[in-house]
Amino acid sequence: MAKRRVILNEDQLPDFGGGSSEGLFTPTLIDSGGGYTYTLSASFGMYKKIGKAVFFNVLIGISSTSGSLGGTLRVGGLPFTSESLTANYSNLTLGLINGTNWTTAQLDSVQSAIGSNQNEIRFTTKFSTAELAAPSITAGILRISGTYFTN
Secondary structure, eight states, X not given: OOOOOOOOOGGGSOOOSSOEEEEEEOOEEEETTSOEEEEEEEEEEEEEEETTEEEEXXXXXXXXXXXXXXXBEEEEOOSSOOXXXXXXXXXXXXXXXXXXXXOHHHHHHEEEEEOTTOSSEEEEETTBSXXXXXXXXXXXXXXXXXXXXXX
C-alpha cells in the first residue's frame, strides 16, 4: 500500500482562536533573589503565535557573572504570559547550557518549565520540583525552545 502525505500551507492550519503573529523578543537571564548579575554577550528570542499556542526559540550568551548567589535561575522576557492553569502544560527543550558551576548530576537531570500565569522559564531537576539555585556562569550559552499556551 502506498503511503500518503498531506502538506498544509499556513493558511490551511486550524485557527485556535486569536489569529497568528510572529516576532522577536529579548530574553533576560535572572537570579530570582537578585544576588548574581549576568553579563550577556547575546540575547535573542523569536516566536510564532497561532491562536493560544506560542512556539519560541531562545539563545543567550553569557560572558560572566558577578555578585553572589541569591535565588534561582530564570529566563524572563517571554513575549506572552502563560495560561492560568493548576498544572503546567508547557513543552520545553533545553538544547544547551554550558559554562555553569552546576554539578554533572544537576546538568544531566535539569529540566525547564513555564509556570501558570508567568512569562519566565524556571529550572528544576527530573527528581525534584524545587527550582535549581542560580549558577555562576562564565563563557556560557543557553539554548531553549518550546511551546506554551496563553489565555
